[in-house]
Amino acid sequence: MVKKVSFIEAGYCKQFEKFVNPVSGKWRQIRFTSSVAIIEHAKEGVILFDTGYSPRFHEVTKYFPEKIYSYITPISIRPEETALEQLKVRGIQESDVRHVILSHFHADHVAGVSDFKTAKYVYSQQEYSYFQNLPRFTQVKHAFLKALLPQDFEERTKRMPEFTVAVPELGPPWRGADLFNDGSVILIPLQGHSIGHFGLFVRSENEECHFLLGDAAWLSTSFKENIMPSRLAQFIFYNRHDYQKTLESIHQVYLDQKENSKFKIIPCHCHQTLLENNVGVIK
């Protein structure tokens, strides 16, 4: 079972709040955090959900066409801010990390993946194949930078189970994939952002459960108020209609559990939410 869930920020970029939340956001720049969830499991060791940025992002975006990505999205990450380095500070070594779960393949979620040399990778094979088969320029357009992945990425794949189990906490329509067959880490399909995007429902032994959204909502206000990002921001989405449906479903989950606060709902990029959840954010 899961003993503990905690979060770190592994780099960030800046975005206009209005770009992310065109309804109640302001024309000011906000910190668009790349968070990593650290899930400590009694039998399966340490599991990461996404890996955030690493300085490797700068290396692989030095030249055209990848340079366009770093030009459009200037990021901030110091060597000591990577997930790997911050885990060490917490007494967790690289070899303790046995699974790295990737919500999707956008570079801000996978840039740190090569730091984990022995972990198994859990990801959507459909999404991986889709990106692999795109021309290089189109890959960049879709925020996929192949050079961020280690050489043996495919060999270390852990196959995802099917999305067949009910998730009573979320309600009847929701189905998930039970990663370890013990009900602790459930992969939840959250369609629209990318072709195989998914989140996690994590049941902990002695603390609150967590619903980790990845990029299905960028800020807490997005799912609390059911606000889609601006049209311009939607250019990265695989299917904006599916994204909207997913966001509406999460909004409903939020409304249904609001009074009792049965679990925490955590979007990946919301700096404010992570601060409220006592994240080890480096200033």
Ligand SMILES: [Zn+2]
């Ligand atoms: Zn994304």
